[in-house]
Structure formats: C-alpha cells, structure tokens
Amino acid sequence: MKATGAREIIANATIALLLLAVPLAASAMGEPFYVTLATRITILALAAAGLNIALGLGGLVSFGHAAFFGLGGYAAGIMAAHAFNAEPFFLGLDSTTSMPVIWLVAIVTCGLVALPIGAISLRTSGVYFIMITLAFAQMIYYFANSWPAYGGQDGLPIFIRNTFPGVNTAQPLPFFLLCYAALLLALLMFWSLRNSRFGAALQAARQNSVRVSAVGIAPFNVRLVAFVISAMVTGLAGALFADLNRFVSPSMLSWHMSGELIVLIVLGGIGRLFGPVAGAMLFVLLEHFLGGVTERWQLFLGLILLGVVLFARGGLLGMIAGKARHG
Amino acid sequence: MAEPVLTIRELEKSFGALKATDGVSIDLMPGEIHALIGPNGAGKSTLIHQVSGSIKPDRGTIHFLGQDMAGLDVAARARFGLARSFQTSSLAQEFSALRNVMLAVQAKQGSSLRVFRPVMRDRSLIEPALAILERVGLAGRAHVPAAELSHGERRQLEIAIALALEPKAFLLDEPMAGMGPEGSKVLTGFLDDLRHEAPILLVEHDMDAVFALADRISVLVYGRIIASGTVEEIRNDPEVRRAYLGDAA
Known part of the structure; x- marks a missing residue:
C-alpha cells in the first residue's frame, strides 16, 4: 500500500518534470513547434483535470463538458473581438485583452451555467445523466452555430493573443509557462479536494449514495458543488485553448470534444491526480506522430482505448503505480 | 409517563393491490428496545423505510422528538437523530472501515463542504472514529477496505457508523442477519447496553435475541400489527403462535 503510493508520486513527478523540461529544451533549441505541442497537452490536461473532479471523484459521467470548454473559449474570443474593435463588451463595460480578467469571466460564466445544468441533470443518474448533459451541451453548440454576431459556424478569430501583465504571451514559451502554472494549480486543487471532507463525501457518494444519505449528507448538494467546480476548471482551459489557437469555433462545444475529455481521463487513469496529464500526453503524441503517418490514427487510439478498458482499468497510471487505495 | 421518542400513527402504504403497511401505529419509548417481528413479506422493511424516509407513506403520520417527519428526506431525518442500519450491509466499499x-x-459535525484540510490528518475525525471501532471490536481492522471485511465485520461496521451519528433513536434492520450464533451472542450483549444511549426499533428474525432484548414486541403480519406487548404476552398469544412463532416459542 505504501509502495504503490510512493510509485505513484514518482510517476507523477516524472510526468510533471517531463512536461516542463521538453518545451524548455525545445525552446532553447529553437523548435517552437514542440512548445506549442506541449501547450496543447497542458491545456487538454487542464480541461480533463476539471472533468476528473466530476467523473473521477464523483462518478458523474458528464458527456457535456465541451459546453464549459467552449464557453471558456468563447469568453476569450468574444472579449478579444470587442477589444480589437475598441468596443464596450457588455452592458457598457470596457472590453479587455487582459487574461486574468478573461479567465475570471470564463470561470464565473461556466459556474453560472453549470449550476442550472447540474441542478437539473443531477436529478437523474446513469445513462440518463449522460444523455441530459449531452443534450445541454448540444443546445449550446447549436446556439453558437447559429449566432452570426460571433462568427456562427465559421468561428471567431483572435487576431492578437490576449495579454498577461509582465508576460509576453505572443511568445510560445511564456504562454506555455502560464498554462503549465494553471495546470499545477488545478492539480493542487484536485488533490486538496480529494483529501478533504468534501472529497470524502463526494467519493463516498460515488461508491454508495444510500449510505451517504443515511449518515445525513445529501448526495445531491455535494455532487452539485463538484459539478460546478469541475465546469469552472474546464472553462478556464477553454479560454487558454482559444488563445493557443487564436481561434474559437463551435467545434470546441461539440460532443466530440466531450468524448475526447472522457477518453483522456480513461487513458490516464480515472480519479488519479495525474491521470488527465498522462492521458493528454498519450493522446496528443498519438495524434501528432500517428496522425503524421495516417489520417486514420484514431483507429489506433480506439485499439489502445480498448486495451485500457479491457486489461488496465487504472489507465496508464494504474499500470505504472498499481491500484488506487484510500487510507 | 415519559413522552415517546418516535410515534407512528395509522401508517398506510400500498404497492398496487398489495397493502404493505395497513394502519400501523407504534410508539418507541425512551430507553427501550421495541422489537418488530413477523414472517417474511409482512412489511417490516417497508415500515423501516417509511420511518427513515426512503419510502413515502400514503397516509398516516410519523413524529420524531415531537417533530412531524413528513417532507423530510433521508439525509434530513438522519441529521435530526434517526440512525438506521441496513438489512444487507450498505457501505462505501472502497473506503476502509x-x-x-x-x-x-x-x-x-456538519462539515462536508470543507475543501482544504486532509481528512487523514484530521484528529477530530480519526480519534472519535477509532474509539467507536474499538467499541464494536473492529479496531484491528480499521484500515481494511469495507469490501474486504467478512460478513460479520460488515455488520459490526454498520453498527459503528450508526453509533458515530450519536442518534436519538436507532432503526436496526436485522442486525443479526447471517452473524452465526457466536456473533449474535456478542451483538445481543452490545445492543442490551446500547438502549441506554438511545432507544432501538429492532427488526429481527433471531427469536433468541428478540426475547432476550425486547422490552416490547409488536408482531406484523400482512402489513398489520396483530399483537403488541411484553415478551411474556407475545409468547403466550395464541394468534401470534399460529401466525408466526409456531413451535419456536
């Protein structure tokens, strides 16, 4: 039990260092492309780390987290577009290209949207929960598709990457480091949540919600808080993703994206601290290297996913560090 | 005379044509063990579910500590001081005892939204929990996941969880189920003391335990209480003997 814990810590530290060292080295060698690739991994890992709170800790299979990823993206895109045209953004408020403000807007928006979605969806469970979260996300997807003011189905370009005080975000490496810091903060939060009283109630509700009710904790409330926090983290990732690509489109809101986030977590290890990071690494590297060989790289992704689900339920981290144990 | 802790009046519940609870009235007095016995399918568990709040009665009232329980869900009733154990163990399987x-x-403690302090370093949680495990005789198995405990140990853990809630009344649904004679004997002694902490509404098939423990017994058959009284009265009731006890008494 102690040994598996130590192995997981070593695995996590290795993953964290690798994700930091590779872009540093690539930048030093004048290979900005690999910095961008690492940034993509980092942001997808952040989005999945958000979902991991609902899915991994709470057992809530949200098939609608693309809604929050996309909303975060649109928050960044819309504010940047208004700032570019020097227009007020909303209710006469000045628009801004400052990332901290944009992130705050993205996080708050996602929290406010997740609250009613969660409150309704969490009245169901199992396959109905999956379908209802999907339905909400698809509603937002079609709304974005058919709203011409912000590009409709063509999406919305961000001509100049948004800014962060004291950081040159136009350069790949500083932008990567911002994203990396956000990921580490999110993982710290995940760790803290998981070990806390809240995390105990949430994980117990996943294992046996009847038991949780019987001791006097309402599972619904605990799950709703988890769902909202989860959406906010994924929303932050969406804002960063829009800035990475300097583009936001309805595809960020589509159900493919929701599925991809689930796949990342399953690949890396459901409920594991670094599961989303390991999963995002594997996913993006497969996409890059196999995608260079064949357009049908997802066939191989499918085979790997099949292997993980059949033979290695703990995902990559489960294979390296063994079965997860609770105190 | 003392006020009852729990008062059930004229409770009715039907599932389609089946009357699972048919005009049941029961009191639970302070310091007593009130046993509820009856053949399989008599509606004992249905009654417990209505008291704990997981099934809504069609008619009738349940008052606990003077408060009407209608409209309160399971979690709210538990916070109010009503602790139940389950007929088949219901535990967080991946968590240790x-x-x-x-x-x-x-x-x-009412603190399930705290998100910072790690629970495994929180002495205000660990120490009371260890003391309770000690009390039910599970201290040596504290760090074993619930899924790996034996059947008897899970039954003990059920009791430990109920104790930790420091309830005002216990609803115990067949705590002896599958315990074996030795385990039943130990648990019987334990429950005998427990009544002084909070009264117990006890559903049980083990007649030795019921006769040893109960201050009062109510006999439920086809959703109706056919007799209610002391151990002696119930043992000697001809209708009860015909309907349920047979030669066992």
Missing part, C-alpha cells in the same frame, strides 16, 4: 466511520463523524 475507519473512513466509513469517519464519514459519519464528519456528517455529525
């Missing part, structure tokens, strides 16, 4: 009890301690 200790963490299962810690969850109840934390629920009692």
Whole structure:
C-alpha cells in the first residue's frame, strides 16, 4: 500500500518534470513547434483535470463538458473581438485583452451555467445523466452555430493573443509557462479536494449514495458543488485553448470534444491526480506522430482505448503505480 | 409517563393491490428496545423505510422528538437523530472501515463542504472514529477496505457508523442477519447496553435475541400489527403462535 503510493508520486513527478523540461529544451533549441505541442497537452490536461473532479471523484459521467470548454473559449474570443474593435463588451463595460480578467469571466460564466445544468441533470443518474448533459451541451453548440454576431459556424478569430501583465504571451514559451502554472494549480486543487471532507463525501457518494444519505449528507448538494467546480476548471482551459489557437469555433462545444475529455481521463487513469496529464500526453503524441503517418490514427487510439478498458482499468497510471487505495 | 421518542400513527402504504403497511401505529419509548417481528413479506422493511424516509407513506403520520417527519428526506431525518442500519450491509466499499466511520463523524459535525484540510490528518475525525471501532471490536481492522471485511465485520461496521451519528433513536434492520450464533451472542450483549444511549426499533428474525432484548414486541403480519406487548404476552398469544412463532416459542 505504501509502495504503490510512493510509485505513484514518482510517476507523477516524472510526468510533471517531463512536461516542463521538453518545451524548455525545445525552446532553447529553437523548435517552437514542440512548445506549442506541449501547450496543447497542458491545456487538454487542464480541461480533463476539471472533468476528473466530476467523473473521477464523483462518478458523474458528464458527456457535456465541451459546453464549459467552449464557453471558456468563447469568453476569450468574444472579449478579444470587442477589444480589437475598441468596443464596450457588455452592458457598457470596457472590453479587455487582459487574461486574468478573461479567465475570471470564463470561470464565473461556466459556474453560472453549470449550476442550472447540474441542478437539473443531477436529478437523474446513469445513462440518463449522460444523455441530459449531452443534450445541454448540444443546445449550446447549436446556439453558437447559429449566432452570426460571433462568427456562427465559421468561428471567431483572435487576431492578437490576449495579454498577461509582465508576460509576453505572443511568445510560445511564456504562454506555455502560464498554462503549465494553471495546470499545477488545478492539480493542487484536485488533490486538496480529494483529501478533504468534501472529497470524502463526494467519493463516498460515488461508491454508495444510500449510505451517504443515511449518515445525513445529501448526495445531491455535494455532487452539485463538484459539478460546478469541475465546469469552472474546464472553462478556464477553454479560454487558454482559444488563445493557443487564436481561434474559437463551435467545434470546441461539440460532443466530440466531450468524448475526447472522457477518453483522456480513461487513458490516464480515472480519479488519479495525474491521470488527465498522462492521458493528454498519450493522446496528443498519438495524434501528432500517428496522425503524421495516417489520417486514420484514431483507429489506433480506439485499439489502445480498448486495451485500457479491457486489461488496465487504472489507465496508464494504474499500470505504472498499481491500484488506487484510500487510507 | 415519559413522552415517546418516535410515534407512528395509522401508517398506510400500498404497492398496487398489495397493502404493505395497513394502519400501523407504534410508539418507541425512551430507553427501550421495541422489537418488530413477523414472517417474511409482512412489511417490516417497508415500515423501516417509511420511518427513515426512503419510502413515502400514503397516509398516516410519523413524529420524531415531537417533530412531524413528513417532507423530510433521508439525509434530513438522519441529521435530526434517526440512525438506521441496513438489512444487507450498505457501505462505501472502497473506503476502509475507519473512513466509513469517519464519514459519519464528519456528517455529525456538519462539515462536508470543507475543501482544504486532509481528512487523514484530521484528529477530530480519526480519534472519535477509532474509539467507536474499538467499541464494536473492529479496531484491528480499521484500515481494511469495507469490501474486504467478512460478513460479520460488515455488520459490526454498520453498527459503528450508526453509533458515530450519536442518534436519538436507532432503526436496526436485522442486525443479526447471517452473524452465526457466536456473533449474535456478542451483538445481543452490545445492543442490551446500547438502549441506554438511545432507544432501538429492532427488526429481527433471531427469536433468541428478540426475547432476550425486547422490552416490547409488536408482531406484523400482512402489513398489520396483530399483537403488541411484553415478551411474556407475545409468547403466550395464541394468534401470534399460529401466525408466526409456531413451535419456536
């Protein structure tokens, strides 16, 4: 039990260092492309780390987290577009290209949207929960598709990457480091949540919600808080993703994206601290290297996913560090 | 005379044509063990479910500590001081025995939205939980996941969780089920003391235990209470003997 814990810590530290060292080295060698690739991994890992709170800790299979990823993206895109045209953004408020403000807007928006979605969806469970979260996300997807003011189905370009005080975000490496810091903060939060009283109630509700009710904790409330926090983290990732690509489109809101986030977590290890990071690494590297060989790289992704689900339920981290144990 | 802790009046519940609870009235007095016995399918568990709040009665009232329980869900009733154990163990299977009890301690403290302090370093959770495990004789198995405990140990853990809630009344649904004679004997002694902490509404098939423990017994058959009284009265009631006890008494 102690040994598996130590192995997981070593695995996590290795993953964290690798994700930091590779872009540093690539930048030093004048290979900005690999910095961008690492940034993509980092942001997808952040989005999945958000979902991991609902899915991994709470057992809530949200098939609608693309809604929050996309909303975060649109928050960044819309504010940047208004700032570019020097227009007020909303209710006469000045628009801004400052990332901290944009992130705050993205996080708050996602929290406010997740609250009613969660409150309704969490009245169901199992396959109905999956379908209802999907339905909400698809509603937002079609709304974005058919709203011409912000590009409709063509999406919305961000001509100049948004800014962060004291950081040159136009350069790949500083932008990567911002994203990396956000990921580490999110993982710290995940760790803290998981070990806390809240995390105990949430994980117990996943294992046996009847038991949780019987001791006097309402599972619904605990799950709703988890769902909202989860959406906010994924929303932050969406804002960063829009800035990475300097583009936001309805595809960020589509159900493919929701599925991809689930796949990342399953690949890396459901409920594991670094599961989303390991999963995002594997996913993006497969996409890059196999995608260079064949357009049908997802066939191989499918085979790997099949292997993980059949033979290695703990995902990559489960294979390296063994079965997860609770105190 | 003391006020009853729990008062059930004219409770009715039907599932289609089946009357599972048919005009049941029961009191639970302070310091007593009130046993509820009856053949399989008599509606004992249905009654417990209505008291704990997981099934809504069609008619009738349940008052607990003078408060009408209608409209309160399971969690709210538990916070009010009504602790139940389950007929088949219902535990957080991946959590250790200790963490299962810690969850109840934390629920009692009303602090399940705290997101910072790690529970495994929180002495205000660990120490009371360990003391309770010690009391039910599970201290040596504190760090074993619930899923790996034996059947008897899970029954003990159920009791430990109920104890951790420091309830005003216990609803125990067949705590002896599958315990074996030795385990039943130990648990019987334990429940005998427990009544002084809070009264117990006890559903049980083990007649030796019921006759040893109960202050009063109510006999439920086809959703109706056919007799209610002391152990002696119930043993000697001809209708009860015909309907349920047979030669056992």
